[in-house]
Amino acid sequence: MHRGKGMKFVGDSRVPAVRKPNIPKDYSEYPGKTEAFYPNFLLKEWMIGAVFLIGYLLLAAAHPSPLESMADPTDTGYIPLPDWYFLFLYQLLKYEFASGPYNIVGAIIMPGLAFTALLLAPFLDPGPERRPFKRPLPTAFMLLTLAAMVFLTWESVVNHDWEAAEAQGQIVEEVEIDTESEGYQIYANATCINCHGENLEGAVGPALVNTERTAEEIADIAVNGITKNDVVAMPPSWTGSEEELAVLAEFIATLGDEE
Structure with a gap:
């Protein structure tokens, strides 16, 4: 048997012998699947944006913003209420362990730990697995966080005196008062x-x-x-x-x- 007999050389067809310039193909090569950016695609975007804008304008006209009277820094009886996405933190500050002398715990320490854990999540769980039941700790922490936010938001809404809140910021028409009466x-x-x-x-x-x-x-x-x-x-x-x-x-x- 001679040396080298039976040896074959093959080439990989995935590697082109001659490199071609990276030029995108013309639209005509994809009939019915592409369109010109201007004016076709841009016109559709404008039309969709106009529909949403008109919808928002109609909602704003039907349900105006609940404006209140002019802010008065001397009014110590006014109780401000944050937007709905901060109600869970607002409710947290009502509890004894997070209010009063422990206000720093509810206002800084606990939210700080939660957001730090969120930032570190990619580094604490770097595994390739993405199925929730295969990641018990991250899944448990996420469910606990969602449950706490929903519960605190619900408690804040239920226990808030909405009638008093509406009355305290109500715009009152100025009335001439006879101070001599x-x-x-x-x-x-x-x-x-x-x-x-x-x-x-x-x-x-x-x-x-x-x-x-x-x-x-x-x-x-x-x-x-x-x-x-x-x-x-x-x-x-x-x-x-x-x-x-x-x-x-x-x-x-x-x-x-x-x-």
Whole structure:
């Protein structure tokens, strides 16, 4: 047997012998599968964008933004509410272990750990497996995070006093108040002015203009207070005479009425 007998040389057909320039093929080689960017493709994009824009404009016109009155830094009774995607953090700060002297725990440490773990996730789980049941720890942590966010968001929505929140930022029409009237003098000398403002525009308590309550209802609230959702919204505060209470209640009830 001679050396080299039976040896064969083969070539790989995947490697071209002559390199061709990397020039894309013409549109005509893909009939029905391509189109010119301008104006065909760009026109379709503009049309889709216009449909969505008109849709957003219609939604904005049908459901205007819930604008509130002008911000007042002296109003210590105003309770701000974040957008829905931050409600879980807002609810977290209500718990004892994350509020008060431990506020730094709920505001910085716990969210910081959560976001750090999210950033490190690609390095902590570098395996090629992508099926959830084959990755028990990452899957468990993700489900725990989602469950916590859903639960905290739900708790924040359920426990929030939406009626009080709507009333505290309500835009109140300015009403000319007769500061020389007997009703205003009784109001100014009573404790009402401390909570409802000098012009009855509201401060710690709500505004007393356009209350849509009768004089009898206002007098009852002044004497007996008011409770909402088992929480005392206003304690009993009237200490004057019945005659003065009747004048004060009538004065407040008629504020904002059209003449």
